[in-house]
Amino acid sequence: MTESILKVENVSLAFGGVKALTDVSFEVPRGSVFSIIGPNGAGKTSMLNCISGRYQPNSGNVIFNDKIVTDLRPNDRADLGMGRTFQNLALFGHMSVLDNIMVGRHHLLKNNWLTGPLYWASPAQKEELAHRRYCEEIIDFLEISHIRKSVAGTLSYGLRKRVELARAMALKPQLILLDEPMAGMNLEEKEDMARYILDLNEEFGITVVMIEHDMGVVMDISHQVMVLDFGKKLMSGLPDEVMADPHVKRAYLGIEDDEEETVKEAS
Amino acid sequence: MSSLSMRPCGDFRTSYKQDTTIFETNTIRWVTIFTIIALCFAPLVVDGYFITLLIQISYLGIAALGLNILVGYTGQISLGHGAFFGFGAFASAWLNTSLHIPVFLCIPLAGFLTMGVGMMFGAPAARIKGLYLAIATLASQFIIEDFFARAEWFSGGAAGSMADPVSLFGFAFDTDQSFYYVALFSLVFMFIWGCNLMRSRDGRAFVAVRDHYLSAEIMGVKLNKYRLLSFGISSFYAGIGGALYAHYLGYVSAEGFTIMMSIQFLAMIIIGGLGSIKGTLMGVIFMVFLPEVLESGVGVMKMTDWGNIPMVVDGLAYIKEMAIGLVIIGFLIFEPEGLAHRWTQIKNYWKFYPFAY
Numbered sequence: 001m002t003e004s005i006l007k008v009e010n011v012s013l014a015f016g017g018v019k020a021l022t023d024v025s026f027e028v029p030r031g032s033v034f035s036i037i038g039p040n041g042a043g044k045t046s047m048l049n050c051i052s053g054r055y056q057p058n059s060g061n062v063i064f065n066d067k068i069v070t071d072l073r074p075n076d077r078a079d080l081g082m083g084r085t086f087q088n089l090a091l092f093g094h095m096s097v098l099d100n101i102m103v104g105r106h107h108l109l110k111n112n113w114l115t116g117p118l119y120w121a122s123p124a125q126k127e128e129l130a131h132r133r134y135c136e137e138i139i140d141f142l143e144i145s146h147i148r149k150s151v152a153g154t155l156s157y158g159l160r161k162r163v164e165l166a167r168a169m170a171l172k173p174q175l176i177l178l179d180e181p182m183a184g185m186n187l188e189e190k191e192d193m194a195r196y197i198l199d200l201n202e203e204f205g206i207t208v209v210m211i212e213h214d215m216g217v218v219m220d221i222s223h224q225v226m227v228l229d230f231g232k233k234l235m236s237g238l239p240d241e242v243m244a245d246p247h248v249k250r251a252y253l254g255i256e257d258d259e260e261e262t263v264k265e266a267s
Numbered sequence: 268m269s270s271l272s273m274r275p276c277g278d279f280r281t282s283y284k285q286d287t288t289i290f291e292t293n294t295i296r297w298v299t300i301f302t303i304i305a306l307c308f309a310p311l312v313v314d315g316y317f318i319t320l321l322i323q324i325s326y327l328g329i330a331a332l333g334l335n336i337l338v339g340y341t342g343q344i345s346l347g348h349g350a351f352f353g354f355g356a357f358a359s360a361w362l363n364t365s366l367h368i369p370v371f372l373c374i375p376l377a378g379f380l381t382m383g384v385g386m387m388f389g390a391p392a393a394r395i396k397g398l399y400l401a402i403a404t405l406a407s408q409f410i411i412e413d414f415f416a417r418a419e420w421f422s423g424g425a426a427g428s429m430a431d432p433v434s435l436f437g438f439a440f441d442t443d444q445s446f447y448y449v450a451l452f453s454l455v456f457m458f459i460w461g462c463n464l465m466r467s468r469d470g471r472a473f474v475a476v477r478d479h480y481l482s483a484e485i486m487g488v489k490l491n492k493y494r495l496l497s498f499g500i501s502s503f504y505a506g507i508g509g510a511l512y513a514h515y516l517g518y519v520s521a522e523g524f525t526i527m528m529s530i531q532f533l534a535m536i537i538i539g540g541l542g543s544i545k546g547t548l549m550g551v552i553f554m555v556f557l558p559e560v561l562e563s564g565v566g567v568m569k570m571t572d573w574g575n576i577p578m579v580v581d582g583l584a585y586i587k588e589m590a591i592g593l594v595i596i597g598f599l600i601f602e603p604e605g606l607a608h609r610w611t612q613i614k615n616y617w618k619f620y621p622f623a624y
Contacts (some may be wrong), residue, residue, distance in 0.1 A: 052485060065510060078487030090485075092478035094542070095471070103475045107487035109468040117460040124467050125284075132283045171487065197605030 005030040005207050006177055011050055013043075013231075020046040021057070021231045022170050028175070028224075033201050033208045035218045037242075038228035044211045045087055047228065048177050051209070052084045053077050065174065079107050083173035084165040087180045087211075093153030097163050100152050101138060105131045131152065135178060158189040162196070169200060173231025176200070178210040190214065194221055208245060211267035219243060227251070281499045295476070306451055309394055310444040322556055325450035326511040328551040331467055331535045333504020334545065336461065338533070339496035339541035343392055343476030345404040348532045350411035351502045353524025355381045356592040357415060358424045358460045359428035365420075370433045370514055374453075379466025384411070385502020386495055393491035402549050408526055415521035427520030431515040453511055457504060461544050465498070475541075495537045538598050540605025551607040557594060563585045 005026040013021040019080035022045045025193045039185045051056040051062055053074035069077055083104070093099050111124035119125050139145050142162050148154060152163055155191065158214060161181060168176055179186055181189045194217050200206050212218050218225060219239040228245045229251045235242060290296035304589040309319055334348045359377035368376065388407035392400055396406045400583035415422045422428055432441035434448050440446045464470045472493050484490050513519045531554065539550020565583050573579050578584075602609050 008601050054481065054485075061396075073489075073491050074484045075487045078485065085269055085480060090482035092475050092482070094478055095474055099471055099474070103483070103486050103488070104473050106468060106472055106475075111468050113464060113496060118471055119463040119467065124463075125287075128287065128467060132287065167486065176556040251487040254476045 004028055005065060006051065006209065007061075007063040008047075008051065009061045009063065011047070011057045011062065013046055013050060013055060013057045019166060019231050021054065023051070024129075024228070024231075024233045025060075026203070026233065030207055030210055031201070031205060032223040033197065033210065033221055035222040035225045036209065036211045036228060037213070037215070037218055037225060038234070040259055042228040043231040045179055045229075045230055046161065046231075047210070047238075048211060052082060052177055071102060075107075078171055078173075079170065081174040082177070083168035083171040083175070084177035085161070085168050085179055085181060085196050087159050087183065089157070089161055089164060090162055091167070093151070096149050096167075097136065097144060097152055097155070098132075098139075098148045100163055101135045101170045102128075102131065103165050104167045105135065108172065114130055124159050135166075135170055138169050141199070142166050143192075144168075158185050161185065161189075161193070165193075165196065165200075169204070170207070173206060176208045180211050180213065182214050185197040190217060197221060220257055231253055284357050287466060289466070291461075294504065303455060304378075310447055315443055316446050320559065321601045322443065322447055322450045322515060324548075324551050324555050325454040326508045326515065326536070327532075327555065328454055328508075328548055330512070331532050331539075332457060332461050332507030332547045333501040333508070334358065335472065335536045335539075335541065335547045336464070336504070337497050337501035339536060339547075340465065340477060341473040341494065341541065343403045343430060343494060344397070345389075345407075345498070345501065346401055346526065346533075347388065347408035347411065347502070348480070348505055349524050349526065349530075350408045351381050351385055351505035352512070352528060352532075352594050353415060353519075353521065354384055354411055354502075354508040355506030355518045355595075356430075356513035356524075357428065357521075358506065358507075359510030359515045360428045363431055370431055370485030371435050372469070374433070374507060374510040374514070377510040378503045380507070381506025382499045382503040385505070386499040387419075389495055389498025389502070395492045408510075408529055411523065412524065415524065421611055422519070422521060425521075427518055430517055430519060432512050432517060450511060450515070453507065457507060457572050458544065458548070461504075465544065469493070469496065472533070475496025477542075534595055536605075538595065538605060540607030542608035543605065545610075546605045549610070557591055558587065561590050582604040613617045 006028040008024060008026050011024045012019070024043075024047060036047060050057045051197070053069070053072055053076075057070065060070070061068055062084060064077070064080060065079070069080065071202050072080075092103065097101070109127060111122065111127055115122040118123050139148055142164060142165060144159065144162055147159060147163075148266040152160065155163065165178070165181065178197070181191050182193050185193065197208055197210065198221055202210050210218075222239050224236060224243040225239050227242060227245075229232055234251060235245055236248055242259060274294065278292065279436055288296070290299065309321065309417050330348065334345065338346055346567050350365050355377045358380045359370075359373040362373040363370050387412075388404065391403045395403060416424065418424075427503075432439050433446065434440065465474075472488045474481070475486065475488055476490060476493050476497075480490055521530070535550040535554045536547055537550070538553055539548065540546025565587060569580070570582070598605075
């Protein structure tokens with residue numbers, strides 16, 4: 001775990017006078033689970049948006065697999081092997097779960113508007129079925145086989161989060177960005193999700209960058225934790241080190257509380 | 268109910284191929300095939316006027332499906348579809364008379380030409396959305412209409428242009444009965460094309476762009492490409508529909524391709540169901556038959572005492588127009604998701620009959 005898959009170098013982002021990120025640098029080792037924590041408005045999601053390409057940082061570089069991707073469109077980053085999920089659900093509401101996941105295969109499929117409609121007379125059918133097979137593996141892995149034909153918009157919150165993870169996995173990413181994968185879930189769903197994150201990290205070898213507010217989960221499953229506060233990097237390191245740091249305690253965890261793992265974000 | 272499907276009990280799929288068919292059940296497939304075969308015999312059974320209506324349904328249906336791919340599936344809007352339909356008609360006639368290309372080649376070529384024009388006018392679509400896009404496409408409607416009036420080399424100007432009937436291996440499809448087969452074949456072909464498009468990569472990308480364009484982009488879908496391509500495919504369908512129309516009538520003039528036609532196409536897909544292929548056809552059938560039904564209603568009215576009141580007799584034409592408007596408004600209020608949705612609900616009702624839940 002020495003080589004880094006993602007390097008963020010001195011990234012700054014400002015919206016007018018509001019400085020969302022100031023000079024943030026960090027490295028994510030290949031194959032690790034890397035968590036970003038911090039209070040609300042600390043710039044965690046902005047950081048993720050800079051990595052995934054929704055925002056262009058004002059200065060600094062994002063380097064993915066030794067390639068500078070700062071100015072690439074988000075769709076080009078998908079080709080390079082970067083997937084993500086969103087904090088507020090962003091599924092394709094009127095599509096079936098299966099089609100949602102198949103959209104994740106978009107950049108790997110080759111049929112187009114001419115060969116696709118010639119379904120039987122072109123390689124399209126064979127290709128679609130092969131990718132369908134791969135999607136089924138993801139469906140099995142995330143245990144959503146019972147809803148594969150359901151319309152995504154009708155599912156419960158926890159299931160939608162899981163489908164979103166499935167969709168991101170279908171990209172066959174090397175790096176997956178998870179924006180609050182456990183927000184709004186009950187304990188059981190959280191435990192499931194934590195297990196999926198660990199499994200996709202260990203079995204599929206996908207590097208995970210995760211924003212999460214549930215300290216218990218973050219401290220349990222992360223290899224490294226970075227703390228952001230007011231757009232600045234407070235510190236990063238092993239979970240235990242971060243927990244012990246007095247600045248972090250003051251900024252985020254609450255200095256007077258002895259049992260840190262019970263302290264959660266109010267939202 | 269989210270996971271409700273129309274599959275009967277015991278219909279288990281054992282391969283992915285079985286699970287990706289166009290038709291949900293074998294029954295639906297066989298009913299469709301049987302209907303198409305039955306339609307092949309229609310000229311032997313029904314009178315000529317009915318055949319003209321079926322031909323009308325075919326070319327309008329092809330064009331409406333194009334609009335549904337754009338509006339219903341990709342979530343864009345176009346108020347210039349009638350003009351693209353007209354462009355296809357003129358393009359095919361022009362290719363045929365000026366370049367002497369055989370008609371059966373002219374029709375697809377006209378489709379591709381219209382596709383090019385559509386993508387040109389659709390280019391702003393990559394940048395603007397919603398009402399602004401509607402106005403931009405409205406401009407395309409008027410620009411193309413103006414082009415028809417001025418470009419005499421292309422459209423024959425005010426005089427219009429002639430189009431030869433479709434002929435294949437020396438056989439001319441110059442009667443209603445014979446052209447009907449061309450129209451039917453084109454309809455079936457283009458609808459299969461549409462079905463297959465929507466179950467392959469690019470069709471899914473269209474829906475993804477419609478439902479959540481930001482996450483579509485994260486999933487690797489090039490937004491600009493697919494918005495533009497959707498315009499292209501929609502114009503392609505309009506062009507094919509228009510070309511069939513031209514070679515059916517044998518004569519094209521610019522008067523028909525106004526904003527009214529564009530709105531009529533929009534009405535068809537809204538009534539039929541946005542984002543539904545079978546809904547498109549339902550909407551077109553509805554819109555083609557509605558005036559006929561009203562016409563016969565007027566005929567019945569004339570036989571009663573109402574027929575003696577001068578105001579009613581003079582106003583019958585207007586009453587008919589108003590009735591069409593009323594029906595459309597009624598649809599928007601009571602079944603905004605279209606005939607296709609109503610059809611699904613009817614099927615769901617019978618699936619659970621006699622248990623309501």
